[in-house]
Amino acid sequence: MRTNILITGASSGLGEGMARRFAAEGRNLALCARRTDRLDALAAELTERHPGIRVLTRELDVNDHDRVFTVFGEFRAELGTLDRVVVNAGLGKGQPVGTGYFRANRQTVETNLVAALAQCEAAMEIFREQNAGHLVLVSSFSALRGMPRNLTAYAASKAGAAALADGIRADTLRTPITVTTLLPGYIESEMTGRAGRTPLMAGAEAGARAMVKAIEREPARAYVPGLPWAPLSVIVRLLPARLLRRLA
Numbered sequence: 001m002r003t004n005i006l007i008t009g010a011s012s013g014l015g016e017g018m019a020r021r022f023a024a025e026g027r028n029l030a031l032c033a034r035r036t037d038r039l040d041a042l043a044a045e046l047t048e049r050h051p052g053i054r055v056l057t058r059e060l061d062v063n064d065h066d067r068v069f070t071v072f073g074e075f076r077a078e079l080g081t082l083d084r085v086v087v088n089a090g091l092g093k094g095q096p097v098g099t100g101y102f103r104a105n106r107q108t109v110e111t112n113l114v115a116a117l118a119q120c121e122a123a124m125e126i127f128r129e130q131n132a133g134h135l136v137l138v139s140s141f142s143a144l145r146g147m148p149r150n151l152t153a154y155a156a157s158k159a160g161a162a163a164l165a166d167g168i169r170a171d172t173l174r175t176p177i178t179v180t181t182l183l184p185g186y187i188e189s190e191m192t193g194r195a196g197r198t199p200l201m202a203g204a205e206a207g208a209r210a211m212v213k214a215i216e217r218e219p220a221r222a223y224v225p226g227l228p229w230a231p232l233s234v235i236v237r238l239l240p241a242r243l244l245r246r247l248a
Contacts, residue, residue: 002083002134006030006075008062008119009089011038014138014187017208018086018215023050025212030075030082032060033089054079062089062115072122084134085123086215087116087161094153105153112157117164124168124177132176136215137165141185141229144236169220181221182211185229 005022009015011033019029023046033039036059043055056078058071076082091111095101116137127133140158147155162181169179187207202210202225214222223229 002027004028004030004075004079004082005084005086006032006072006082006123007086007088008032008060011035011042013204014184014208014211015086015088016042017204018088018212019046021208021212023053023055026050026053028054028056028079030056030058030079032058032071032075034059034061060089062119063111065115065118068115068118069122069125072119072126076126081130082123082126082133084136084215085119085126086136086138087119087123088136088138089115089119090138090158092154094150096149097152108153109157109160112154113160113164116161120164120168127177134178134180134215134218135165135168136180136182137161138182138184138211139165141183141223141233141236143183144233148241178218179220180215180218182214183221183223183229183233184211185223185225185232187211187224 005027007015007019007029010019010031012035015033019031019042023029029046031039031043036057039057043057046055047053056075058074060067060071062068072082072085089111091108093104094108095104097105120135120137123133123135127135139162140155142151142155143158143162162183165179165181172179184207185202187202188204207225210225214224223233
């Protein structure tokens, strides 16, 4: 059982939901995000509900790469080990390429890919020293192929994160270090809320439950929730671009 779990972007959305599920299972948590007021409120709530666990918090903007290494090291020093790191912090901004919103698209790629690399580097340094650990990258169903409109930069950044996870996994085969890529579909959160609800959108609690269940299995790759996103992955890969544009 992975006892000490670090989650980035834990102050809201999927990160907060996963923290609640892991806390209910008795895991110690190292939670970081930019909004420390929400983190501290969450930590107080979780330790009151589950008095046997430890919940540590740190302020962290994952685009401050040096601080990523500092915070991960501090968590490891205080807990003794880091057994699992969930690279979850992400950004959903984006506009069609060439429409004057380079800054938003750049921020999306920097946060979802470059900052994810910083988190992976920091986590893997610790795991290699420990000779153990579970690295989880939260990618996206949209990483399966290039997406049109507002999803173009976002999908590209998440595809990069998925490829990053694949490479680290190949590099750590036959070692005690495991790597999981999560590809969530539409799950209710602050990020998806801006796009409005769709018939395929899972509720926040159900989505967090599916993600934690998948993480606990430690697979190489998992679509969450499994239904309908695993079978839909086959269709999306084969869909002609003109039809994909209508659906995006």
